[in-house]
Amino acid sequence: MPGTVQSIERAAAVLRLLAAAPNGLGVADLGNALGLAKTTVHGILRTLHQVGFVEQDHTGAHYHLSDAFGRLGESYLDPNELRSRAINWADSLASRSGEVVRVGRLVEGKVVVVHHVFRPDDSDQDLDVGTTLPPHATALGKAVLAFDTSGAARPRKLEAYTTRTITDPARLAEELTAVRARGWASEFEEHTVELASIAAPIRGLGGLVVGAVGLAGRVERICDSRLRHRADLVSMVSATAEAIGRDLREDT
């Protein structure tokens, strides 16, 4: 049928067959059932395996649906796995920028901090991994919210933390559109006075946003003399998000 993607149709057929075969199926079984060459089936299975929908048994001879496939609505990336992929790059960002860095992801309408790197000035700081941040009032939050389709961005009461916090849903929607357009998010005294932050989304397989990485600090260090977020810091944050995403997507 014109307008559809043939490989996805075939992948869907493979998934249906696997769903009906409790003991799994081999490449030849699938090839015979669908009238496809073994190399074609193999390519489909390898890709389905890479995206986490299909697993092999320990002999490698049979494939079956993965647990993840049965839980499609849930996040595909384990938060601890996200941290382990992000840690070197996030640490490096903190080192190069001289600011606090956090990696977060959206869980039930809140941003959960998955990794936190201290500001590298050896001052007294508390690790806040596992705590939550408001998505509408932080750059980290806006960076994930802008790409969320689950409805966490639906208008509801938006709490004010400072006089600058966005509390109007229409204004928030505009802000998130701007985030999508320029690829990064910012915040200026919207969560804590005298602090500003910059964040960028982390894209996993297929372009799915799995979280965000950002830095935060005093306004006079994060922004230039015209109170705009410093372009060099924006570049660093974007490059970090890109590096983490690349690591995630290259995984085999």
Add this chain to the structure above:
Amino acid sequence: MAEQYVAAVDQGTNSTRCILFDRRGRLVSVAQREHPQLFPRPGWVEHDAEEIWRNVIRVVPAAIRQIGAEPSQVVAIGITNQRETSLLWDRFTGRPIGHAVVWQDTRTDRLVTELAGDEGPDRFADLCGLPLTTYFSAPRIRWMLDHTPGLRQRAARGEILFGTMESWLIWNFTGGTNGGLHATDVTNASRTMLMNIETLEWDDTLLEAFDVPRAILPEIRPSSGVFATATEVLPGVRIGAALGDQQAALFGQTCFSAGEAKCTYGTGSFLLLHTGQEIVRSKHGMLTTVAYQIGNHPASYALEGSMAVTGSLVQWFRDGLGMIHTAAEIETLARTVEDNGGAYIVPAFSGLFAPHWRSEARGVIAGLTGYITKGHLARAVLEATAFQTLEVVDAMNADSGIALTALKVDGGMTANNLLMQFLADLLDVRVVRPMVTETVSLGAAYAAGLAVGYWPDLEGLRSNWHRAGQWLPHMDPRRRETEYANWKSAVQRTFNWIRPEDQEL
């Protein structure tokens, strides 16, 4: 002028990496390739050394390409490696004789018992600082020479070369059969049981005791100093350092003075305490080892508490048992329960290392009841690392006479927040991690950079160290005592597992 970097090549137990660092000691790019762990028999662990060299050939250019740099921007190569893993290769063909026998391998069990004889495992400790166990290279070399027909004669004729992995890499980097340099550094040599810890030279008494021909041994060099200029992979770039991974981590954590300590959490975990230029003999099960030697300055020494199985227990949980898909998921699974449920895992897969040193011990899962779920086992997997650390810290405190007040940590497992918190709780000290968790590679880079003048001195390196994260203790002291007592009880149950009559020759 274009930015210049130092390339660290970290040939580890599980993978080989190339990491580029800039002048401020910041990680700029990473390329990594894993290699398979080969288990031909229970207790045997091997690596394919040719595959490892092929991985080196791939990761070095990949790390440089990652930031769009040119090989000419690399000013030095610093090599660091999994220690004690032993390889023999043919000087004329360049081919290894069989596989590299890994540090966790226990095939020399029986041999080590026999060599200890009546004098016991500390028979050679005065000369080399190490107890007789399956961990170190000399028993392995002896085993390999004994078990391959004709090999001993070839070795005596000078046709065979021995090396730990840094020697293998240096030899291949400098041309292999075409003029390759056969060298090692003092830290790696100090793990063979063939080097005299005071003179820093191969010791005739030890060579004779293990029946190892001098002809196969590499030249011993300082850790930081130009070894040679590479002709392969990065032609024209000087190899400025080689040191064992744990010593590299000590260096990367800028522990340059007596009393400074770090613990690296990876496949195994290793607590090292810098003891200055003094050789401190442990009475509580720690090892005496060389920390590093910079050029022709006197060497620095360290006390080491080696824990063989920590991260590798997580990998076993993933690959051997299939309970988790990725190593990081151990934390997710462990967090599904509140505590260990009474279960304890003592991972004596290669016998017990510090502080007990029992080659005949094997792993145990204790305290099982119908209540235990895989979540509790995941907790026990993580707690095993913390309990082993506590045992080693106690031993180190007893040897040094000073109590630890903070623990500097590094290595892959420091990404696990649950583990780090439990560690702080159990040890009752502040646990601190630095900006660069890859301190093993950083240390190799520092040592190489110093040798070529990229960095002027140690003080400048210290100022690169910054705290990235910290965990503070908050466990009820009574609970700590009970848990520790339970652990120690589980450890007792690993003793005397392999019976002498069952040990292979």
